[in-house]
Amino acid sequence: MRILLIGPPGAGKGTQAEKLAAHLKIPRITTGDLFRKAVQNKSPLGLKVQSYLEKGALVPDKVVLELMEERMAKPDCKEGFILDGFPRTVGQAEGLEKWMVQREMVLDQVFALDVPEEEAVLRISGRRQCSSCGSAYHTRYHPPKKEGVCDPCGGKVVQRKDDEEKTVRHRLKVYSQETAPLLHFYGKKGLLKKVDGSQSPETVFKNIGSLIK
Ligand code: AP5
Numbered sequence: 240m241r242i243l244l245i246g247p248p249g250a251g252k253g254t255q256a257e258k259l260a261a262h263l264k265i266p267r268i269t270t271g272d273l274f275r276k277a278v279q280n281k282s283p284l285g286l287k288v289q290s291y292l293e294k295g296a297l298v299p300d301k302v303v304l305e306l307m308e309e310r311m312a313k314p315d316c317k318e319g320f321i322l323d324g325f326p327r328t329v330g331q332a333e334g335l336e337k338w339m340v341q342r343e344m345v346l347d348q349v350f351a352l353d354v355p356e357e358e359a360v361l362r363i364s365g366r367r368q369c370s371s372c373g374s375a376y377h378t379r380y381h382p383p384k385k386e387g388v389c390d391p392c393g394g395k396v397v398q399r400k401d402d403e404e405k406t407v408r409h410r411l412k413v414y415s416q417e418t419a420p421l422l423h424f425y426g427k428k429g430l431l432k433k434v435d436g437s438q439s440p441e442t443v444f445k446n447i448g449s450l451i452k
Contacts, residue, residue: 240319246352247414249359256323295410352436
């Protein structure tokens with residue numbers, strides 16, 4: 240099964256992709272995580288994409304497509320994958336389509352999650368993560384017991400640079416200009432299912448599950 244999740248920052252793509260991947264036993268591929276890892280490792284790719292990530296701008300299509308084509312060709316993707324955060328432009332969607340056609344693959348379903356802008360800003364600007372073990376926190380919904388300190392490992396709890404409110408608002412603008420046209424792109428192909436992302440994570444997951452064919 241090959242599934243794609245589209246939605247503005249904070250819509251819950253990562254949260255739902257993780258649940259779906261565990262449920263369907265196929266890998267979740269997240270361009271954002273791949274780029275952040277490259278930045279952390281100071282790899283040539285990381286050096287190339289760092290400034291885009293920090294500004295909340297999109298990485299150029301060519302760079303994204305090269306990375307994803309390599310990742311999707313790995314053996315763990317044989318039975319399918321959940322794409323989270325890719326494609327994000329019509330150019331990337333066309334590139335993905337071409338890559339799949341060449342391999343006689345089809346995209347099964349596209350889920351579009353949506354949340355009101357202010358909810359997205361609240362969710363993302365409160366998001367925190369342990370810099371050592373990666374445990375996720377939220378200043379409002381799930382703060383660590385001791386401020387700034389990870390519960391299980393004692394590591395430093397930090398905010399993603401691009402999660403500061405000003406950058407989040409820019410990312411939302413980029414989404415409506417560059418990524419929202421994909422709703423039309425996949426709608427025309429009869430692949431799109433819209434899901435209300437403002438419900439609880441469990442309810443959103445149940446709703447997606449009921450739409451999976
Ligand atoms: P990326 O990491 O993909 O960020 P994003 O799309 O902006 O998405 P987020 O991870 O911020 O939000 P999400 O929808 O996954 O929500 P999540 O589940 O985490 O991309 C980062 C950057 O990389 C981009 O800006 C760009 O520079 C670059 N990039 C990546 N892909 C690219 C591409 N294809 N082309 C070009 N550039 C690319 O949830 C967010 C928060 O809300 C969490 O705290 C979570 O706990 C909470 N939450 C989730 N669901 C719920 C719920 N139902 N109720 C309450 N809280 C919830």
